[in-house]
Amino acid sequence: MTERTYRLSPPDRTGWFLGLGGPQVLTLGSALVLGAILVSFGVPLALVGPMVAAAGVGSLVRAGGRPLIEWLPSAWRWWRRRRHDEAWLAPVVAINAEPPSTPALPPPLDGQVVTSADVGVFPGMAVVVDEAAGTCAASLRVSGRQFALVERGEQDALLALWGDALAAFCRERSPVAEVRWSEWAAPAGMEEQHAYLAEHGIDDVADPAVASYRELLRNAAPVATRHEVLLTVVVASARLTLTSRHHGDRTAAAIETLVEELRQLRRRLESAGLVISAPLSVPELCRALRVRLDPAVITPVALVVIFFFVALSLTALYADIVNPIGDVLQQQ
16 A cells, blocks of 8 residues: 655745735835936946846845745844844854753743652642742643534533633632643644544445545545643742741742642533643653644654653563562572
8 A cells, every 4th residue: 555645736926926925026116116217317327236136136036935035024133132132042062062961941941940740649740940930830731522512501601610710710819820721733634533443443445334434534634633722820939828848948839839729720620521631741741842843743752752651661560570579589
């Protein structure tokens, strides 16, 4: 069976005139009109020609799939940020130097640390500690039914329940500083449906129902989309009252409070009819961030995550079974 290929139509390059976009037409047209006016007033052609030629090069020559003039706004912003020391460039590590344990991060991420918290009911929960802002954050996945397909009265009831779940954060001296949500969508394919058909369906390619269902999957594959919603709760350590058991450690107190807030939020959202996962672990959080930045790495990242969990399982198996057996054999 040969691999299926797809042929996509070329992008629309109709533009305003002869395939040229608006900025190209305006730049080239303005240069020609201005050049004609200058020549009519007696300006030497040796001065007008380079101006028109530069406009033509900027409008017609493409770099990186875009005309040169469309790069001017980005180049201007970069130059302005460099002039005011606002641009950030990753430092280059010398060949013979030992690479740092923590890579250099841009200013928005500098001072943030991802740690695994084994506190409370969520062991292994990933917590993002922002040392500069004094906050701790954790995320969990949220999913629900097809809201648009239920009756109007049920929609109103669900909205009221969701409002009640979030209203608990709007209280006096609440330690929760922010509640964020992030929705991500990407092409999903039909691998899960094909696997389900192979496991539960009729193994007869000539069966009309099977052929019809496979055709339906082929037609739906290009538009199938996977959605994922992450809900993030941020706790500010400055709003907490430390007790003797915290020993002055505001980060530990913030993580403990964050775990309790997530536990109560899960209970409220489950009462509202939503499906809530446990807080993301460190590998899951890193995968979510990486995939959102570049969805093309879904398969490699999945393999790395699977290898990570298999390694953890083998380590636990060795500690629980192999070591005790070895101790018994040594005693004998």
